[in-house]
Amino acid sequence: MSTPHASVDVAWHISTYSANGEAQCVEAGPLGDGSEQVAVRHSKRPDAETILYTRAEWEAFVKGVKDGEFDFFG
Known part of the structure; x- marks a missing residue:
């Protein structure tokens, strides 16, 4: 695991499927x-x-x- 340096901005994005913030979700974004x-x-x-x-x-x-390679529950 790695953490970006504190001075590096990340444009975080969260799925619209996260149920108004109630669900546990993943955020991702480019540094x-x-x-890249x-x-x-x-x-x-x-x-x-x-x-x-x-x-x-x-x-x-x-x-x-x-x-569909990650459809573990479908």
Whole structure:
């Protein structure tokens, strides 16, 4: 796990499916330092650990989600 340096801004995004903030959810956003990395964190624990992914890693994950590779409960 990694945490972006405190001076690095992250444009956090949360799913519109998070049920008005009641559900446990994931936030993700690009780092504002030009590094083409994406940070991911738990929305209910914004001060806890943050995981960083490269652009290639994030794009591979998103493609897998779109293809249904992570439909564990469906």
